[in-house]
Amino acid sequence: xxxxxxxxxxxxxxxxxxxxxxxxxxxxxxxAIALTDHDTTxxxxxxxxxxxxxxxxxxxxxxxSADPAMVKPPKANPDEPTSGTLHILGLFIRPDDDRLAAxxxxxxxxxxxxxxxxxxxxxxxxxxIDYAEVEALAAAEGTAIIGRPHxxxxxxxxxxxxxxxxxxxxxxxxxxxxxxxxxRLHPHDAIDAIHHAGGLAVMAHPVQIKYAxxxxxxxxxxxxxxxxxxxxxxRHSDHTAAQALQFExxxxxxxxxxxxxxxxxxxxxxxxxxxxxxxxxxxxxxxDAAEGVIA
Ligand code: AMP
Ligand code: ZN
Ligand code: FE
Ligand code: FE
Numbered sequence: 060x061x062x063x064x065x066x067x068x069x070x071x072x073x074x075x076x077x078x079x080x081x082x083x084x085x086x087x088x089x090x091a092i093a094l095t096d097h098d099t100t101x102x103x104x105x106x107x108x109x110x111x112x113x114x115x116x117x118x119x120x121x122x123x124s125a126d127p128a129m130v131k132p133p134k135a136n137p138d139e140p141t142s143g144t145l146h147i148l149g150l151f152i153r154p155d156d157d158r159l160a161a162x163x164x165x166x167x168x169x170x171x172x173x174x175x176x177x178x179x180x181x182x183x184x185x186x187x188i189d190y191a192e193v194e195a196l197a198a199a200e201g202t203a204i205i206g207r208p209h210x211x212x213x214x215x216x217x218x219x220x221x222x223x224x225x226x227x228x229x230x231x232x233x234x235x236x237x238x239x240x241x242x243r244l245h246p247h248d249a250i251d252a253i254h255h256a257g258g259l260a261v262m263a264h265p266v267q268i269k270y271a272x273x274x275x276x277x278x279x280x281x282x283x284x285x286x287x288x289x290x291x292x293x294r295h296s297d298h299t300a301a302q303a304l305q306f307e308x309x310x311x312x313x314x315x316x317x318x319x320x321x322x323x324x325x326x327x328x329x330x331x332x333x334x335x336x337x338x339x340x341x342x343x344x345x346x347d348a349a350e351g352v353i354a
Pocket of ligand 3 (some may be wrong): 122146261264
């Protein structure tokens with residue numbers, strides 16, 4: 060039996076409606092799934108309903124972006140921007156928690172500030188898209204959380220790029236010509252809000268934070284533990300089998316639980332729902348911890 064504890068719906072930048080995920084999960088042979096949309100829990104109720112109908116256990120979740128500079132070793136040149144991405148999953152959260160709602164609002168504002176700046180940069184590069192087109196796409200899908208994948212979709216529809224991936228490589232990814240950083244949370248605040256909502260804080264896809272070696276990774280994870288981290292995501296679509304094993308060993312050494320998931324985004328990413336074959340015991344262990352059965 061398997062679970063998948065990381066996926067997105069049309070409530071953020073996935074392409075499947077949250078209510079459709081239960082049936083899809085069942086078809087993929089999954090017994091439990093978590094919905095972890097970026098900065099919002101708007102899809103949680105519908106996903107829970109779909110899972111109930113399909114006979115799949117459901118975990119209410121969220122994914123928030125935090126500032127990697129707060130956990131990485133100090134740089135020789137402090138003016139240099141910190142590379143890498145730090146995403147934190149909240150699993151088993153109460154979706155209506157007020158602290159979580161406050162950080163969601165804050166992040167939505169940060170997105171609404173950054174996204175038009177990306178479009179301005181694209182325009183100055185001769186790529187003629189209008190921010191209203193991006194907003195219309197997101198509105199048609201029913202989300203207030205507009206992300207770069209929505210911008211990528213408009214670029215694709217207008218023939219400026221060959222694929223979503225191409226849009227990130229050429230324009231809007233961290234090394235792209237139209238990249239704009241957005242404000243991110245302090246990881247301590249993100250983890251606190253997740254705990255306030257009764258959830259467990261999981262360091263998502265650790266490979267994305269970009270570390271020089273195992274020592275640096277351990278340093279980063281220990282900083283996260285200082286801020287209250289509960290688990291790390293070992294199996295993930297961006298990890299090799301060797302990395303997943305490395306993260307499992309690290310979790311054991313640092314007395315963290317493990318999580319795992321595909322980061323399914325529907326047609327906006329080439330990963331399959333349930334593709335990580337995460338054993339159901341991973342879900343059960345986290346559920347018991349969230350319920351306070353074990354510390
Ligand atoms: P945003 O939240 O607006 O900063 O956009 C980040 C989202 O874009 C991530 O959660 C992924 O879903 C997606 N993304 C980031 N990098 C890439 C990439 N290189 N290719 C495809 N999707 C990406
Ligand atoms: Zn995403
Ligand atoms: Fe992520
Ligand atoms: Fe994700």
